[in-house]
Amino acid sequence: MRSTRRECGEPVAEPLLQVRQLTAGFGAGPVLFEVDLDFYAGELVALIGANGAGKSTLLGVLSGLLPASSGSVHFAGRDLTNARPERVVAAGLAHVPQGRRLFAGLSVERNLRLGAYVRRDREIGADLDKVLDYFPALKDKLQRSAGTLSGGEQQMVAIGRGLMARPKLLMIDEPSLGLAPKVVDRVIEVAQTINRDGTSILLVEQDVLVALEAADRGYVLENGRVALSGTATELESNPEIRKAYLGI
Amino acid sequence: MTLLVQQLVLGLLIGGVYVAVAIGFSLVWGVLNIVNLAHGGLVIIGAYLTWLLFSAFNVDPFLSIPIVAAALFVIGYVVQRLLINRVIRAPIFFTLLLTFGVNLVIINVLLLLFKSDFRSVTPSYSGSGLSLGGVQLPYIRVAGLAVALLLAGAVALFLARSRIGGAIQAVGADRDAAQLVGVDLRHVYALTFGIGAACAGVAGGLISTAQAITPSAGEPYTLQAFVVVILGGLGRVSATVVGGLLFGVVETLAQTMVPGLGAGWANAIAFAILVVVLAVRPRGLMGRPV
Numbered sequence: 152m153r154s155t156r157r158e159c160g161e162p163v164a165e166p167l168l169q170v171r172q173l174t175a176g177f178g179a180g181p182v183l184f185e186v187d188l189d190f191y192a193g194e195l196v197a198l199i200g201a202n203g204a205g206k207s208t209l210l211g212v213l214s215g216l217l218p219a220s221s222g223s224v225h226f227a228g229r230d231l232t233n234a235r236p237e238r239v240v241a242a243g244l245a246h247v248p249q250g251r252r253l254f255a256g257l258s259v260e261r262n263l264r265l266g267a268y269v270r271r272d273r274e275i276g277a278d279l280d281k282v283l284d285y286f287p288a289l290k291d292k293l294q295r296s297a298g299t300l301s302g303g304e305q306q307m308v309a310i311g312r313g314l315m316a317r318p319k320l321l322m323i324d325e326p327s328l329g330l331a332p333k334v335v336d337r338v339i340e341v342a343q344t345i346n347r348d349g350t351s352i353l354l355v356e357q358d359v360l361v362a363l364e365a366a367d368r369g370y371v372l373e374n375g376r377v378a379l380s381g382t383a384t385e386l387e388s389n390p391e392i393r394k395a396y397l398g399i
Numbered sequence: 400m401t402l403l404v405q406q407l408v409l410g411l412l413i414g415g416v417y418v419a420v421a422i423g424f425s426l427v428w429g430v431l432n433i434v435n436l437a438h439g440g441l442v443i444i445g446a447y448l449t450w451l452l453f454s455a456f457n458v459d460p461f462l463s464i465p466i467v468a469a470a471l472f473v474i475g476y477v478v479q480r481l482l483i484n485r486v487i488r489a490p491i492f493f494t495l496l497l498t499f500g501v502n503l504v505i506i507n508v509l510l511l512l513f514k515s516d517f518r519s520v521t522p523s524y525s526g527s528g529l530s531l532g533g534v535q536l537p538y539i540r541v542a543g544l545a546v547a548l549l550l551a552g553a554v555a556l557f558l559a560r561s562r563i564g565g566a567i568q569a570v571g572a573d574r575d576a577a578q579l580v581g582v583d584l585r586h587v588y589a590l591t592f593g594i595g596a597a598c599a600g601v602a603g604g605l606i607s608t609a610q611a612i613t614p615s616a617g618e619p620y621t622l623q624a625f626v627v628v629i630l631g632g633l634g635r636v637s638a639t640v641v642g643g644l645l646f647g648v649v650e651t652l653a654q655t656m657v658p659g660l661g662a663g664w665a666n667a668i669a670f671a672i673l674v675v676v677l678a679v680r681p682r683g684l685m686g687r688p689v
C-alpha cells in the first residue's frame with residue numbers, strides 16, 4: 152500500500168476517498184474540471200465555494216447520480232468511477248442531498264428506514280435508535296409525514312437517513328440552507344459528534360465560517376476547479392479567503 | 400324506490416370492476432409518471448388468459464386469477480425493463496407514444512391468435528344471483544367487487560409494509576433521493592409496471608365473466624381508468640377505490656335515468672365525468688394538493 156504524508160507529518164494509509172482529474176458536466180459542457188481530492192478516514196472536511204461553483208455537481212458524480220466524463224473515483228479500495236448509485240451507497244459512501252429531498256408523503260420512520268435500504272443485517276433497529284439519540288427531537292415525530300416537519304427537523308431526517316446506510320463517509324450538501332442560525336449551530340454540532348463517533352464527513356457549505364470552524368481541512372472550489380486546499384486554520388487565515396468569502 | 404336502490408347497488412358492484420381496472424393504472428401513473436395507454440390491452444390479455452384456462456382446462460375464472468396475475472406481472476416487468484425504461488426520462492409525450500404502440504401490438508397479436516370472434520367465460524353460476532329485499536345481486540358481480548376490494552387492500556398493504564413497497568413509494572416521491580438510498584431504479588420501475596400489469600390482469604379476469612371479449616375490448620378501459628384516477632385523485636389506493644365505485648354508480652344511474660344511453664355511450668359518459676371533475680375539483684376527491 153502506498154503511504155502518503157499528512158499535514159501533521161505522521162504517515163497514514165491510502166486515502167479513504169481519492170478523486171483524480173475528475174471532469175464532469177451537463178449537456179452544455181463541463182462544470183467540473185480535473186478535480187483532485189483526497190479524503191482520509193476519520194476526517195471532517197469542508198468543501199466550500201460560491202453559488203454555482205460545482206459543489207453539488209461533484210457530490211452528484213461521487214454518488215453516481217451524474218456521469219463523469221473523465222478522471223477517476225476510488226473509495227475504500229474500490230474503483231467507483233461511474234458506478235451506479237446503489238453500488239456507491241453499498242460501498243459506504245452516502246450522500247445527503249442539497250434541499251433535504253425527503254420522501255415527503257412518507258412517515259419520518261419510513262424515511263429513516265429507507266436509508267438502510269441496501270442493508271440486510273439485523274442492526275437496522277439499533278441504528279435507528281442511534282439516529283434518534285443524535286436527533287431526540289424526532290423521537291415523537293416518527294409517525295408524522297416527513298413533509299410536515301420544520302426545515303431544521305427535515306434536515307435532521309435527511310442526515311439521519313444518510314446515517315442509516317451506516318456509511319464510512321457521509322457527504323452532507325448545504326445543511327444550513329434556509330435554517331435559522333441557532334438551528335444551523337445545532338446541526339453542525341451533531342455533524343461533529345457523528346464525526347467523533349467514527350463516521351468521516353464531507354461537509355459542503357456556502358457559509359464558509361461555519362464550515363471551517365467545524366472542519367479539520369477544507370477544499371475551495373471556484374468555477375469547477377479546486378482553487379485552494381489546506382487545514383481549516385490555514386484557510387481561515389488565508390487573505391484571499393478572508394476577502395472573498397468572509398468579507399473581512 | 401327499489402329501482403333506485405337496485406341501480407345504486409348495481410352501480411357499486413360494477414364499480415368494483417373499475418376499481419380493479421384503475422388500481423394498476425394509478426400506481427404506474429403515480430410512481431413512474433406514465434399514463435399507460437397499453438393498460439386496456441393488458442386488461443384484455445388477462446381476459447383472454449382467463450378464457451383460455453376456462454375453455455381449455457375448465458378452470459373457474461376466479462380460481463385462475465392468481466395465475467393470470469402472475470403471467471401479467473412477468474409481461475409487465477419485461478415490457479418495462481426492455482422497452483419503456485429506455486424512454487422513462489424523456490418527456491411524457493414519448494411514453495404516451497410508446498405505450499400507445501404497445502397497445503396496438505397487443506391488439507394485433509390477440510387478433511392473430513384469437514380472431515375477432517366474441518369470447519365469453521360462463522361458469523355454471525354466471526346467470527344466477529341472490530335477491531335481498533327485492534334487490535338483485537348477481538353472484539359474478541358480488542364476487543367481482545370482493546376481488547377488487549381484496550386487490551386494493553393487498554396493494555395498499557404491500558406499499559405500506561414491504562421493503563419493495565417502500566422503494567416504490569420512494570421512487571414515486573423523489574427518484575434521485577431514492578437512488579441515493581440505493582434503490583435500483585431500473586428494477587423498481589419494472590416491478591411497479593409489473594404490479595400494474597398484474598392488477599390489469601385481475602381486472603381482465605373479472606371482465607371476462609361479465610362481458611363478451613374481443614381483442615379491442617380493452618380500449619374503453621384505458622379511458623375509464625384515467626377518469627377514475629382523475630375522479631378519486633392520484634397517489635392513493637383508497638382514492639382509486641372511492642373513484643372506481645363512484646364512477647360505477649354515476650355511470651349506472653346515468654344509463655337508467657337517460658333513456659338511450661346504452662353501452663355504446665360508455666366513453667361519452669366517462670368523458671362527461673372527466674370534464675366535470677376537471678372543472679370542479681381538478682385534484683380529485685381525495686388527491687393530494689398539487
Ligand SMILES: Nc1ncnc2c1ncn2[C@@H]1O[C@H](COP(=O)(O)OP(=O)(O)OP(=O)(O)O)[C@@H](O)[C@H]1O
Nearest residue numbers: 177182200201202203204205206207208209249357
Ligand atoms: N441539472 C443541471 N443541468 C444543467 N446545468 C446544471 C444543472 N445543475 C447545475 N447546473 C450548473 O452547474 C453549475 C454548478 O452547479 P452546482 O449546483 O454544482 O453548484 P453549487 O456549487 O452546488 O452551487 P450552490 O451553492 O448554489 O448549491 C452551475 O453553473 C449550474 O448552473
Ligand SMILES: [Mg+2]
Nearest residue numbers: 206207208249
Ligand atoms: Mg449546491
